[in-house]
Amino acid sequence: MKPSNQPIRVRFAPSPTGRLHLGGARTALYDYLLARQMGGKFILRIEDIDLKRFVPGAEEELMQGLRWLGLEWDEGPDIGGSCGPYRQSERKEIYLDHAQQLIARDKAYYCFCTPERLSKVRQEQQRSKSPQKYDGTCRKLDPVEAAKRVAAGEPHVIRFKTPKEGSITVRDHLRGDITVENRSIDDYILIRSDGFALYHLAAMVDDHLMDISHVIRGSEWLSTFPLHAHIVRAFGWQEPVWVHLSIFLKPSGKGKMSKRESAELIKDGYSIFVNDLEGLGYIPEAVVNWIALMGWSYDDHTEMFSLDDMIEKFSLERLNPAPAAINFTKFDHFNGLHIRNLSTQDLCKRVLPFFKSAGYQVDEKILLEIIPIIQQRITTLDDAPVVGGFFFEDTVHPKTEELIGAKMTAKESADALQVAYDLLSKLPVINIDTAEIPLRVLADQLHLKAGQFFGILRVAVTGRTVSPPLIESMAIIGKEKVLERIIYGIKMLEKMAT
RNA sequence: GCCCCCAUCGUCUAGUGGCCCAGGACGUGGCCCUCUCAAGGCCAAAACACGAGUUCGAACCUCGUUGGGGGCACCA
Known part of the structure; x- marks a missing residue:
């Protein structure tokens, strides 16, 4: 554990082989929160040591995603920092050098086993249902002899020399102490035959060199956690605080998302x-x-x-x-x-692209008026054009049968529209102050329920049975258009009545 | 098969031995508000996986079982 007076340095270290998903984003978020809260540093490190798995554009998408979430980093491949480079592909020599140090300390060894032999061994172990591990052939080799073979150019990897006796106790910040028998930990490969490091080495070396105080990562690393602690201890380094986050399961809770x-x-x-x-x-x-x-x-x-x-x-x-x-x-x-929770201005700005991509010619002044009456009616921004798109349509096409009020005839509905027209046409402007009370009084005089009366008007004016509040909507649509639409509605109803 | 982790309403969770016949939120149902739809308010149904133990007392501690998850690569 780091002494508490040491500066907080956390890192988000994704591999740019795929897209940024919710689990990764949450890890980055916790990193960010801890760093900001403690006045520490949030570092972005790209774990791209395996060039074969390079995915074009992945790194850019990753950074874009983090920035969209608002998680700005203090050090990273694009902005630099005192512990760079921040791309593992640019740190190959560092890892090789550290692997050599381990060999010198008798904590690692050269291995000349071919992939073919290894997979055969694995198959055999699978068949006999015994633990699948390296069988230790090269572990027994004389170091001087091995060094000679390496010098002679024989293909080789470098493996970690995991202690065979005893056990190791590691501390996860959420789970407490975890003790594992050393013999259950494999002699993992640290450096591949092409000279590139593997995660187990690279991440430990980088975390140390970058002075990481808290390693926050997914629980998929829990099983190799003891190995990682062994590596850190083999170097004689101080361990960071290890925090293994749970994984996200699919909505059913059965397994992770495929x-x-x-x-x-x-x-x-x-x-x-x-x-x-x-x-x-x-x-x-x-x-x-x-x-x-x-x-x-x-x-x-x-x-x-x-x-x-x-x-x-x-x-x-x-x-x-x-x-x-x-x-x-x-x-x-x-x-x-x-x-x-957003301000009118803010929501207006965010919703604009969705109106545009839905094909609407948007007058931003009108959009600003619409926002307050659609704000509580949308759960995602792309709901906005479906709720408020009709404000940008010149004409409206109500269905005749929808123009007929509840429990009313076409003739009665037409008459109701006519008196509404007479009233509204006399108003200087239509808005909540000028129109609401007169309309309600009118409904009363017609012996109609407010719901019936407003319903007919709603369909005539908005072309739909569901809309934002009617009078507020009419205020935005404007008197002239409202009257036009009412006349149109009357005509439709009269045609039907005859 | 081996190793490791996890376990409270359908889901996210609060709860660290008595405040809990378990609290909040989403979702669901009902009611209120109401010009429709929302939003909002109120109410309801809904859980300590099981079995032992420790204790005066257990959702909380221990062990086991079951269930779920992760890992077992010259991937990360």
């Missing part, structure tokens, strides 16, 4: 990939709030947090080691909550 299931999610308007979320109408405030609460809690009732709230309130102590099922319904809830 590739195919992830791809199918998009049909329902959801995604586990951060970079899809913006286009689906989700806002980063909601994403961050939602994922933070899958594995962390503040108390027994507070659920809504801004990033700044969380910086203030986050603590490693309140992390939960149990796996969590992803619940997209709750995600929708958080998105609606945070949307309602």
